[in-house]
Amino acid sequence: MRTRAETRRQRWAILAVAVAVLALSLVLRSAYFELVLTEVLLWAVLSLAWNILCGYGGYFSFGHAAFWGLGAYVVALGLIDFNLTPWATIPFCALVGCVAGAAIGFPTFRLRGHYFALAMLAYPLAMLYVFQWLGYQELALPMKRATAFLYMQFADPRGYVVLALGLLVATLLISLWVENSRFGMSLLAIKQNEPAAEAAGINTWRWKMLALMLSGALAAMAGGLYAVVLLVLTPDTVFGILVSAQPLILALFGGVGSLWGPVIGAMTLVPLAEGLNAELGSILPGIQGVVYGVALIVIILYAPEGIYWRVLDRISRRRPAPPAEARLPVAATVAALPQAPAGVGDLLVLRGVGLSFGGLRALDGVDLAVPEGGLYGIIGPNGAGKTTLFNAINGFLTPDRGTIEFAGAPITGLRPNRICRRGIGRTFQVVRAFSRMTVLENVIVGAFVGSADDTVARQMALAALDRVGLGGRANAIAGGLTTRELRLMELARALAPHPRLVLLDETLAGLGHDDLDGILGVIRQLRTDGVTVLIIEHTMQAMVHLVDHFSVLDHGRLIAAGRPDDVVRDQRVIEAYLGKKWLDRVAAIETPPGREENPAAVLSGFKEETGR
Amino acid sequence: MPFSLTDFLQALAAGILVGSAYALMCVGLGIIFGAMRVINFAQGDFMMLGMYAAFYLTTGFGVLAFLGPYAGPIVAAFLAGPIVYGVGWITHRFIMSRVTGVGAADSEGAGAYGQILVTLGLSLILQNGGLIVFGSTPTGILTPLAHSSWEIGDILLNKGRCLSFVVSVVVAGAVYLFLSHTRVGKGLRAAADNTEAAVYMGIDVDRAHRLAWSLGVGITAVAGGLVASSQSFQPYVGFDFVIVMYAGVVLGGLGSILGAFWGGLLIGIVQQMATLVLPYQLQNTAIFVVFLLIIFLRPQGIFGRLSERT
Amino acid sequence: MTTTPTRRAINAGLALAGARALGAIAVPGLGIASAAAQAKSVKIAMIAPLSGPWARQGQLLRMGAEMACDDINKAGGIAKLGGAKLNLVVADAGASTESAKDAAQRLIAQQPDLVGGFGSWLSSFTLAVTEVTERAQLPWLTLSYSDAITNRGFKFIFQTSPTAxxxxxxxxxxxxxxxxxxxxxxxxxxxxxxxxxxxxxxxxxxxxxxxxxxxxxxxxxxxxxxxxxxxxxxxxxxxxxxxxxxxxxxxxxxxxxxxxxxxxxxxxxxxxxxxxxxxxxxxxxxxxxxxxxxxxxxxxxxxxANWPMKGQEKFVADFKKRTGEPWVTQDGLCGYGHVQILKAALDSAGAADRLKVAAAIRAMDLTTGPAAACFPGPIKFDAKGRREDVPIxxxxxxxxxxxxxxxxxxxxxxxxxxxx
Missing domain, CATH: 3.40.50.2300 (Response regulator)
Structure with missing residues (x-):
């Protein structure tokens, strides 16, 4: 998320580009250059539209020709069959693109990664054959001599430049708005770690659908204008694989996921290809394609992420990293932390929760009641089903049997982001950071649930960072943090929206002694603040000191529950942890009389011996 | 029923025979995708190279003319494999290895999609370079096999396509055995499953990738060589096939060699049999509809593992 | 050297200059006036796919057109224009409607002295190209079959093939x-x-x-x-x-x-x-x-639409010798014929002016001569730009x-x- 000043700078940059393009089109005085300029602008719009879903959201699409082509055919058929002016049909294309985006996204967002990308390819190609079958092999937009302007037919080709530029500026402003709002932040979070985004309360489905619909609307409008400019349509021209590849090529070349990358790509490659056609095409046909191909490869070897990022890296290497943002006082708009009403009873209740993977029973009749305001622990050996239990609670998995209630209402089967909204935050065993975002941005993503206002969300994130003691690192990139900082950042992300319950998944694992103390302090403070904590660990020692209550999970079943001191003496627990053989040895060891026994020490002592 | 039993069986036979060539192409692509997680847009163009290699070995320079019009095209298709393998080796050594491999193992990462542009660039170079070198005139391998058939009752089985079917099955089978039973093949699969772990296990991932890439394009080239004796082609023919290949590989399950084979075969069958119930023009639409249906019902593909979905 | 690929292609330009110089040397006795006429040339355009899947057809078209230019120039150029040489400007329409349209717009913008042109084989390319040439009032010949080409009410398009x-x-x-x-x-x-x-x-x-x-x-x-x-x-x-x-x-x-x-x-x-x-x-x-x-x-x-007919034996033999093609097909023949039609129009217009050339084509009724020999039936266009009385x-x-x-x-x- 950019600062205000930066956003203003970007708006000026957009204005500067618009003025430069207008000036250029005044200077050119050649219908040919105006045509190429129009094409550059339109392809830039398509590429930017593609970039909204694919650059920000990370869902690559090889099928944006579907929207482009639909837009083109809406405008062409509207004019030919119904005598509708493009002035009306091009805005209508936005609706068509939007609906098509929803229709395509609804089934296709079941897929991810390469599957999504390749499935998208199928839509424009299927449409291509259907449009041929319908008899639209060639459409020529009729020339309207008398009412040319009414039908968007300009004698001066600069008319098209102006329209395409308008569309480009609108698309840039929309992209900028996306980047600067929770929309863009949510997409970035989805791109970097979708499950974490979902767990942090981001409704990933909704944002992805919105991104595809917005992307489709913009692409369809550009396609509609393309039809007016080209005047002749064939299914291949607008639905073909080359059209789908174009936004991808331009964005990857210029810098995917950036505001300016697609524009840079279009402004470089479209004229380059056309220039090569002009200069070489008739001398040795084919050589233009070879040179273009070589150029693509050479540039990508030099700048694998595209020109924009490469240049940015260069500049930022020369410049020192930006100083930490001046600390703002936490605004009064941030609600005070909700205080847990004392002794209300159980906040989270699991009844007979069971879950199987194929034949394997990962959870088997788990009953659990976590009291409000408590610090509750679950231990169990590796593979006992601890993380599965958390996944069932926060909605990643839906239990086959049993019910889960939170604050008196059932949450079984809700999507993770809904559950997060109810007030359950979580962290992960392996930290799921949005590694290319700053620490503050990571936490802001978590704070969105807490407030509909982005500024408030930001304040809440800063407050959460202060709570975990990471305030000084707000502007660091998450990818460069230490394990301790990452854990704290993830904790801050979970805490930012003021959850009533946080699920901490092995938050203490892999930390050294000093780091451990810091985090334990933070967790204890949570209880003081009235947040209920459910923590999973398999390192017993820290746990017994930390929690009031804990349960032991083994092979998907809860085998013991109670106060720490009691649980660690439970024979079933020792057996589960160390095996029967060890149980016999424990029995054989005589406890020296009079010495105060530390049950955790007993178990952790065995742990060291077993090498766990 | 709008069609007779003969029509049905004839379309089924055509589907299997056409599909077998697709299947072999898909195996080639499947090896590359499985090992490197690279979406190779130039695969169709490597296949085009295979077609021209087979053409020049038989009709063009006539090196294999002495084998006659029956054995010549088949042998030429085989030989197209090693030739294109060599081309693949060079392109990987000097180009692909710089954008793939250990450094770019995380294919969902933002930078790794640069590979796509590189393969698109390769595709442009091969197509247009092909135009300059081979010329624009469509050509094909002249063989009587293309228009003679064996008759089984009312069903006619094209001899050329039948031989191509046999070769496809044999080559695909050999590749499968090679990958599952040899040291090199196992190393390749280890590198595919987990690049990082493979590095720790002492597998030279770069070499494994080079083998996968070269083998992949080589096998697709053999399929091209087979197709070259029933269809005519020009330097831009690759585009017509690359979509079919991807559909087949995704259907079978990205990363599964066996899956790629069945996926390709299924595409052929759907393409030919769709004409029984749909307008002929929509035969390729049928491919995409079936493709979408299958991946929605079984997102990991027919033979893919669930873990590869995410 | 009858083709200048683009005005800015330096090499080609040099070669052309060289050819002119050679021409000047070859006819040393003709004096200054003749040398001036020699330097005069009339530009006509060809836009056809020279790369991409339809490259073969474009190249055949080009072979025919280049041969026609050579024949005409060898025979003394355009007589009515003081023996001006025909200069064929070629542009690659590529593989998409967009690149075809770009090529047309480029030629129109960069070659303001074009008097006519022909192409672009694929009917969708022809449709796109003629959207540009029509606005530039450049007479355009095509062999594309599609009826849509001459159904748009355009005035500067002439379809030499019988419509579909x-x-x-x-x-x-x-x-x-x-x-x-x-x-x-x-x-x-x-x-x-x-x-x-x-x-x-x-x-x-x-x-x-x-x-x-x-x-x-x-x-x-x-x-x-x-x-x-x-x-x-x-x-x-x-x-x-x-x-x-x-x-x-x-x-x-x-x-x-x-x-x-x-x-x-x-x-x-x-x-x-x-x-x-x-x-x-x-x-x-x-x-x-x-x-x-x-x-x-x-x-x-x-x-x-068109195939070598009785009376074209010499043309067929020359074409085969020149290109190595085993026989002449519609594309080569039309490339040749379109250049000949433009030449005939220039001769009757008497000026290197596109409007006059267009008018000459509209008024044309040829039954003999090199242009007429290339097409079945008389070369005569109706108001839509279609040929009349064309036998199949x-x-x-x-x-x-x-x-x-x-x-x-x-x-x-x-x-x-x-x-x-």
């Missing part, structure tokens, strides 16, 4: 007459196999709209496919199970022709068992013979070469109706 509509109206009756004459029996049933590109689609429109019944025929097979074809089995299976008296083949790409013809032979329907009538130049290209063998083609009859040509594969067999005044051989 005309071809459709004439092809079947002519073929039926031929069958009756040779076999004594008029075919009663027919089948159609076609792709769904623009030309075949407009070709069958009048047939399916009642034309077939009017001819007393029954349609047994009607299959439309999307090119490219991967295999023709299901198509030909329909022919096998319905057995029409003859088959109308409208496949506009050579690779599909090959698949269908070979499959017909494989299913024992080839070599005249089901007589074939094709439409379009792809049925007569040399590469078809090279990829399926001439024995399968013997007797194949196809209607076509039939060519037939005979002894391994497709030769014109109908109408008899233009034919170089006698037709036969394939019988078993």
């Amino acid at each position: 509509d005309d071809q459709a109206r004439n092809t079947l009756p002519t073929a039926l007459d031929l069958a009756q004459k040779v076999t004594g029996k008029r075919p009663k049933t027919m089948g159609i196999i076609m792709d769904n590109t623009a030309s075949p689609v407009s070709f069958v429109k009048p047939l399916l709209g009642g034309g077939i019944q009017k001819l007393g025929l029954k349609l047994l097979v009607n299959e439309v496919y999307t090119p490219p074809l991967s295999d023709a089995t299901p198509l030909v299976e329909k022919v096998r199970s319905n057995r029409p008296d003859f088959l109308l083949l409208l496949t506009s790409a050579m690779p599909d022709c090959k698949l269908v013809l070979e499959k017909l032979d494989e299913f024992n329907l080839g070599k005249g068992k089901v007589p074939l009538v094709g439409n379009g130049a792809p049925f007569g290209v040399p590469e078809l013979a090279k990829t399926i063998g001439t024995d399968l083609l013997e007797g194949l009859l196809f209607s076509v 040509l039939f060519a037939q594969w005979q002894k391994g070469v497709p030769v014109t067999v109908f109408p008899s005044n233009l034919a170089v051989a006698k037709p036969f109706w394939p019988t078993v």
Whole structure:
């Protein structure tokens, strides 16, 4: 998320580009250059539209020709069959693109990664054959001599430049708005770690659908204008694989996921290809394609992420990293932390929760009641089903049997982001950071649930960072943090929206002694603040000191529950942890009389011996 | 029923025979995708190279003319494999290895999609370079096999396509055995499953990738060589096939060699049999509809593992 | 050196300058006035696909056009313009409508002194290119079949081929007459196999709209496919199970022709068992013979907009010698013919001015001369820019070469109706 000043700078940059393009089109005085300029602008719009879903959201699409082509055919058929002016049909294309985006996204967002990308390819190609079958092999937009302007037919080709530029500026402003709002932040979070985004309360489905619909609307409008400019349509021209590849090529070349990358790509490659056609095409046909191909490869070897990022890296290497943002006082708009009403009873209740993977029973009749305001622990050996239990609670998995209630209402089967909204935050065993975002941005993503206002969300994130003691690192990139900082950042992300319950998944694992103390302090403070904590660990020692209550999970079943001191003496627990053989040895060891026994020490002592 | 039993069986036979060539192409692509997680847009163009290699070995320079019009095209298709393998080796050594491999193992990462542009660039170079070198005139391998058939009752089985079917099955089978039973093949699969772990296990991932890439394009080239004796082609023919290949590989399950084979075969069958119930023009639409249906019902593909979905 | 690829191509420009210098040296005695005339040249444009999947057709068109320019310039250039040389400016239409339109706009913008042009083979390219040339008032010739090209009310487009509509109206009756004459029996049933590109689609429109019944025929097979074809089995299976008296083949790409013809032979329907009538130049290209063998083609009859006719023997021999092509097809012939039409128009306009050239083409009525020799029927255009009174040509594969067999005044051989 950019600062205000930066956003203003970007708006000026957009204005500067618009003025430069207008000036250029005044200077050119050649219908040919105006045509190429129009094409550059339109392809830039398509590429930017593609970039909204694919650059920000990370869902690559090889099928944006579907929207482009639909837009083109809406405008062409509207004019030919119904005598509708493009002035009306091009805005209508936005609706068509939007609906098509929803229709395509609804089934296709079941897929991810390469599957999504390749499935998208199928839509424009299927449409291509259907449009041929319908008899639209060639459409020529009729020339309207008398009412040319009414039908968007300009004698001066600069008319098209102006329209395409308008569309480009609108698309840039929309992209900028996306980047600067929770929309863009949510997409970035989805791109970097979708499950974490979902767990942090981001409704990933909704944002992805919105991104595809917005992307489709913009692409369809550009396609509609393309039809007016080209005047002749064939299914291949607008639905073909080359059209789908174009936004991808331009964005990857210029810098995917950036505001300016697609524009840079279009402004470089479209004229380059056309220039090569002009200069070489008739001398040795084919050589233009070879040179273009070589150029693509050479540039990508030099700048694998595209020109924009490469240049940015260069500049930022020369410049020192930006100083930490001046600390703002936490605004009064941030609600005070909700205080847990004392002794209300159980906040989270699991009844007979069971879950199987194929034949394997990962959870088997788990009953659990976590009291409000408590610090509750679950231990169990590796593979006992601890993380599965958390996944069932926060909605990643839906239990086959049993019910889960939170604050008196059932949450079984809700999507993770809904559950997060109810007030359950979580962290992960392996930290799921949005590694290319700053620490503050990571936490802001978590704070969105807490407030509909982005500024408030930001304040809440800063407050959460202060709570975990990471305030000084707000502007660091998450990818460069230490394990301790990452854990704290993830904790801050979970805490930012003021959850009533946080699920901490092995938050203490892999930390050294000093780091451990810091985090334990933070967790204890949570209880003081009235947040209920459910923590999973398999390192017993820290746990017994930390929690009031804990349960032991083994092979998907809860085998013991109670106060720490009691649980660690439970024979079933020792057996589960160390095996029967060890149980016999424990029995054989005589406890020296009079010495105060530390049950955790007993178990952790065995742990060291077993090498766990 | 709008069609007779003969029509049905004839379309089924055509589907299997056409599909077998697709299947072999898909195996080639499947090896590359499985090992490197690279979406190779130039695969169709490597296949085009295979077609021209087979053409020049038989009709063009006539090196294999002495084998006659029956054995010549088949042998030429085989030989197209090693030739294109060599081309693949060079392109990987000097180009692909710089954008793939250990450094770019995380294919969902933002930078790794640069590979796509590189393969698109390769595709442009091969197509247009092909135009300059081979010329624009469509050509094909002249063989009587293309228009003679064996008759089984009312069903006619094209001899050329039948031989191509046999070769496809044999080559695909050999590749499968090679990958599952040899040291090199196992190393390749280890590198595919987990690049990082493979590095720790002492597998030279770069070499494994080079083998996968070269083998992949080589096998697709053999399929091209087979197709070259029933269809005519020009330097831009690759585009017509690359979509079919991807559909087949995704259907079978990205990363599964066996899956790629069945996926390709299924595409052929759907393409030919769709004409029984749909307008002929929509035969390729049928491919995409079936493709979408299958991946929605079984997102990991027919033979893919669930873990590869995410 | 008659082609300047683009004005800015330095090498080509140098070569051209060199050629002019050589020209000046070669005619040292003619004096200054003549040298000035020598330097004068008239630019005409060709836009055609020279790269991409349709490159072959564009290159054939170019061969014919370059040969025409050379012939004209060798014979003294444009007489009415003081012997000015014809200068052919070529642009690659590439593989997409967008690149075709770009090429047209580029030529119009960068070559303001163009007086006319022709192209662009694929009808969608021609549509896009002529949107530009029409606005620039540049007279444009094309051999594309599609009716849409001349249905837009444009004033500067001239279609030298009979429209698909005309071809459709004439092809079947002519073929039926031929069958009756040779076999004594008029075919009663027919089948159609076609792709769904623009030309075949407009070709069958009048047939399916009642034309077939009017001819007393029954349609047994009607299959439309999307090119490219991967295999023709299901198509030909329909022919096998319905057995029409003859088959109308409208496949506009050579690779599909090959698949269908070979499959017909494989299913024992080839070599005249089901007589074939094709439409379009792809049925007569040399590469078809090279990829399926001439024995399968013997007797194949196809209607076509243009094919070498009686009286063109010298042209055909020169073209073959010059290019190494085994025979002349529609594309090479039209490339040559279009340049000759433009030359004739320049001669009658008497000025290198595009409006005057356009007017000259509109007023044209040629029955003799090099331009008229390249096309069947008189060179005469109606208000839409279509040629009037164009007879449909039939060519037939005979002894391994497709030769014109109908109408008899233009034919170089006698037709036969394939019988078993």
